Amino acid sequence: MDSIQKSFAAIDKGGRLQKQIAEQKKRVVMSKPVQSFLREANEVTEDMIDRGLSKLYEFKKEREHCETCPGLENCPNMMQGYRPSVYVERGSLELTYSKCPLKLDDEEKKLQQGLIQSFYIPKDVLEATFDLIEQDSDRTKAITEAIKFASTAQPGEDGHGLYLHGKFGVGKSYLLGAIANDLKESRIQSALIYTPDFFREMKAAIGDGTFQEKLEAVRKVPVLMLDDIGAETTTAWTRDEILGPIMQYRMSERLPTVFTSNYDYDELEVQLSYSDKGGTEELKAKRIMERIKHFTTLVEVKGKNRRS
Structure with missing residues (x-):
């Protein structure tokens, strides 16, 4: 049985898919949120980036939403009022979500009202x-x-x-x-x-x-x-x-x-x-x-x- 790599190569004969993945990786890695993370986490390897590319993409997309925040009620993030952070655990990149300042302020106001x-x-x-x-x-x-x-x-x-x-x-x-x-x-x-x-x-x-x-x-x-x-x-x-x-x-x-x-x-x-x-x-x-x-x-x- 051919290896997965050979099967993949047979499908992607012109290498177009590989180029798209490489370009996508470059856009993700060079984005402002990911660059900021990489500067603080110098133990991140190329292999960790490759394996965690989908998580970095999610991190990039959600953090860019936060940079142009339309307000808590119109928050486009997957979890409204939460923003992601990336961290390294056992040689892999992981995501965690925490409440953004607007979410915290909103909860504080509701608490005060109550x-x-x-x-x-x-x-x-x-x-x-x-x-x-x-x-x-x-x-x-x-x-x-x-x-x-x-x-x-x-x-x-x-x-x-x-x-x-x-x-x-x-x-x-x-x-x-x-x-x-x-x-x-x-x-x-x-x-x-x-x-x-x-x-x-x-x-x-x-x-x-x-x-x-x-x-x-x-x-x-x-x-x-x-x-x-x-x-x-x-x-x-x-x-x-x-x-x-x-x-x-x-x-x-x-x-x-x-x-x-x-x-x-x-x-x-x-x-x-x-x-x-x-x-x-x-x-x-x-x-x-x-x-x-x-x-x-x-x-x-x-x-x-x-x-x-």
Whole structure:
């Protein structure tokens, strides 16, 4: 039986195919990406190049796409957002792919966006930062406590949170947004929730079968922020089936919760004691308030009404 080389030579009598391969090899080897690799990897032999020519071609093509990058969404590479590198292993050329800077930036942005969950929170609150908060003597203590919490929060290790109370429009919700954005810089996930609307949604969730899923998500978020607690019409169900289980879980898992309210501790306890069944249920309200008091610092937010 003739050797493979003889069979190949019989087919390629004029040597045209050999010339094409040689020209292709020259174009690949002389390309900017491959030349850069060869300068750094001086142990590469001619035989290794011949055997790894297809990999060098792939490397060249993909890297040239990167040099004229059309953006991540239009990336023409085989794996969008990845670029190849060549390395030598056991006398052969091998390819590996890694994320390009645009891919890394995109993932970072998505991660950052996912670090703040929000439910029914206005856009201006979600964009709040401590740098943008209007400083005044009435709110100095509240701002200081908010910054302290945001910079020292350790979900899972320290479950202590804040209870910000004050009159309508003094900027309590805005402080929550600033805390959330500060936590984001430390890669700590938080959830901002407007409590009255959340309780209404949880009632509707019973009908669509998503109640337990939503409750679990809120219970387990590293830092939970319940805005305007007490503003809703209290029912025994929202108190005992939503707020109670949330606080019990977070207390046991040392997950901090930040509240805002128009009521202080004692006033909120009165609100929570009301029952839609008629009368009051002071003991049940007291149990929840003991958890809130034990795991939050009471801070009054003073100042003028900034919404008027």
